[in-house]
Amino acid sequence: MCKDSAMVLSRHLVAVLALEGVIPFELGIPARLFGMARGPDGQRLYDVVTCTLTPGRLATNADFDIVVDEGPEVLARADTVVIPASYHVDLAIGDNGLPEPLAEALASLKPGTRLASICTASFILAAAGLLDGRRATTHWMHAEALARAFPKVDVDADVLFVDEGDVLTSAGVAAGVDLCLHMVRRDHGSKVANAVARRSVVPPWRDGGQSQYIEQPVPSTAAASTAEVRAWAIAHLDERVSIAGLARRARMSVRTFTRRFHDETGAAPGQWLLRQRVEAARVLLETTDLSADRIAARTGLGTSASLRRHFHAQVGVAPMTYRKTFHANQ
Incomplete structure (x- = not known):
């Protein structure tokens, strides 16, 4: 086998399962974001294949149809399966259960396959029993219906996405972008994910716990913004910064600052600042050989113990474990 063939075979396969009435925006997110992820030598890191239950012409919820050539057999080979929203399929599942062809397709997944839903596709994962006893989210407009239909699921309606390890769920529409960037970041680190975000002209990182901005009013153009202060805080993370x-x-x-800050970011100032400190620590762990104490000092986390505590709480692993996986020289 030639070297190039071996590289292709080793790439992570992302299968995107398109169902009848799929929403085109959500359908395009995984191919766009995973498809742009590149390694240090410019090699593609993922193969993305769109499939459906019955290959051929597939209706979308827009004024056009699409043609999907690949069938459900792709799912059995996939390392990650992403299911974008198809409202009339997803929401009907809450009343009627999982259709047999869809249940059979999901049953074909190999052990360890990572599953992710965008928007209301969380109903599919819930109906398959994959969210029982887990936190999950969906579009805020349908969160109550999800919780009512599947009481074993811990539904959180006020977050962008939830990462439960092998099963991830996201809120509506653009939160699918955040979810896919999060998976790229989890797989390959901040440098790769940030490069994908830059090429996509989207924010490189919105924390999963950030609010969905449920029906918040648009601020008056005359109202003062906290954007300039946030930019200053990011540039001075090594300093002691107080809310006052x-x-x-x-x-x-x-009081006004805290309220406006939450309106603009979906988080309290202290929570937001801690996220920025941990994200800065993440980048330093990937790109430098600085000690934990030096990184803690540079990011305003104070001590290596504080760095370890907050980093593990947000990222899920210890700082040095993260470095071993994602350091630029690894």
């Missing part, structure tokens, strides 16, 4: 100090810099009372 940020409010003074924004020329607002603490």
Whole structure:
């Protein structure tokens, strides 16, 4: 076998399962984002294949159809399966259960396959019993219906996505972008994920716990923004930063600043700042050989013990374990 063939065979296969009435925007997210992920030598890191239950012409929820050549047999080979939203299929499952062809397709997955749903496709994972006893999310408009139909699922309606390891769920529409970037980041680190985000002209990182911005009013254009203060805080993570100090810099009372900050970011100032510190630590672990103490100092986390505690809470592994996996020289 030639070297190039071996490389192709070793790539992570992402299967995107398109169902009748699929929403084109959500359908295109995995191919776009996983398809742009590149390794240090420019090699593609994923193969993305779109499949459906019955190959051929497939209706979308838009004013056009698509043609999908691959059938459900692709799922048995996949390392990751992403299911984008198809409203009239997904929501009907809450009342009627999982259709037999779909149940058979999901039963063909090999052990260890990672599954991810975008928007209401979480109903499919729930109906398959894959979310029982787990946290999950979906579009906020349908979260109550998901919780009612599947009481064993711990539904969180106010987050962008939930990562339960081998099963991930996201909120509606653009939260699918955040979910796929998160999976790329989890697989290959911040440098690769950030490069994908730059090429896609989207924010490189929105934490899964960030609010879905449920029906929040658009701020008046005359209202002061916290954007300039947030930019300043990111540039001064190594300094002691207080909420009162940020409010003074924004020329607002603490109460007004905190409220406006939450409206604009979906998080309290302290939570947001901690996320930025951990994200900065993540980048330093990937790109430098700095000690844990030096990284803690540079990111404002104080001590290596504090770095370990907060990093593990947000990323799920210890800082040095993360470095061994994603350091640029590995």
